[in-house]
Amino acid sequence: MDIVVTGATGFLGRHVTHALETAGHAVLSVTRETSPAERSVRLRRADFVFHLAGVNRPDDPAEFTVGNVDLTELIATELLSYNPVPVVFASSTQAVEANPYGMSKRAAEDVLAVYGERAESRVHLYRLPNLFGKWGRPFYNSAVATFCHQIARGETVTVHDPERVLTLAHVDDVVASFLDALSTDVGLYPSVPTHTIGLLDVVRTLEAFEAMRTSRGVPDLSDPFTKQLYSTYTSYLPRERILTPLVMHRDARGSFTEFLKTPDRGQVSINVARPGITKGEHWHDTKHEQFLVVSGEGVIRLRPVGGGEVMTFHVSGETLEVVAIPAGYVHNIENVGTTDLVTVMWVNEPFDPVHPDTYAETVDMREVMEGGETR
Incomplete structure (x- = not known):
């Protein structure tokens, strides 16, 4: 299949692109560097669209509308006019919240829901929680990425809200569900496996991983979430810590x-x-x-x-x-x-x-x- 992935160089887009190419699909990447004309060409060629591009940390709140709503409208209009194919959209659990980001995601969902009805094509709106996994940008993508980066480098970690509880999803689980949507009707609002953990507990767990590495230990990885978090942590090790001399x-x-x-x-x-x-x-x-x-x-x-x-x-x-x-x-x-x-x-x-x-x-x-x- 020829598959368009918007936001292909982002955290989620990079994982989706890798998985699709591994499965033998041709990925038509759409990024900020892609011109409107080239974007149109790729959308008209696509058999399926993963719309993952979006804005979540703008300097100006008005960018939420431009990056989340307006872009989605352009994509939906192009597809409806020339190539009404199925769409997976990376929305957010904040789509039900009354904040600028959440409202922009909800508006984009509405655009795609209308598109699906008019195009008589499948649309899957994934309301994703905080994602974690390798390749995340510290101080940008998630608190997990930031904590992994800091602890792996021996830096001081500051937890401003120790009572905060996170709902997390591992990026590999999300990608697996996305690939299921290629051939299966997973519904309008598909779910992905999630894990609930306190912000402070994340830090303590990562610090325990670091202490075990220092003492040549290995944590109990029988719990899937712990295994995913451990793999994520090790992906943030700096070059100077990749090689460990033994006694x-x-x-x-x-x-x-x-x-x-x-x-x-x-x-x-x-x-x-x-x-x-x-x-x-x-x-x-x-x-x-x-x-x-x-x-x-x-x-x-x-x-x-x-x-x-x-x-x-x-x-x-x-x-x-x-x-x-x-x-x-x-x-x-x-x-x-x-x-x-x-x-x-x-x-x-x-x-x-x-x-x-x-x-x-x-x-x-x-x-x-x-x-x-x-x-």
């Missing part, structure tokens, strides 16, 4: 580096063993580990505490396999190759130096029975 605990045997630590999903670490080196030779009461060798050649050995069969697993970065280390099993990992052995290790609880839950013992029972020293 590598090195010795003659190799190194051990903590990558991610979570309170409820455990810890991920990277272990490097030099050729001929054996690491481990211990067991845990409650810790369950999983080892994944990603480079080099190694042997992982384990047996139940107190004796029993020694299980041996040959592992290699050439064939990715996960070896589970159950709680109560003595285990080690030996580098039998000629290059460093690199292992990704996951454990079901983060390391606690006060309660390490690690007990030295060799896998080889002969050393245990002969009183040999553990390694």
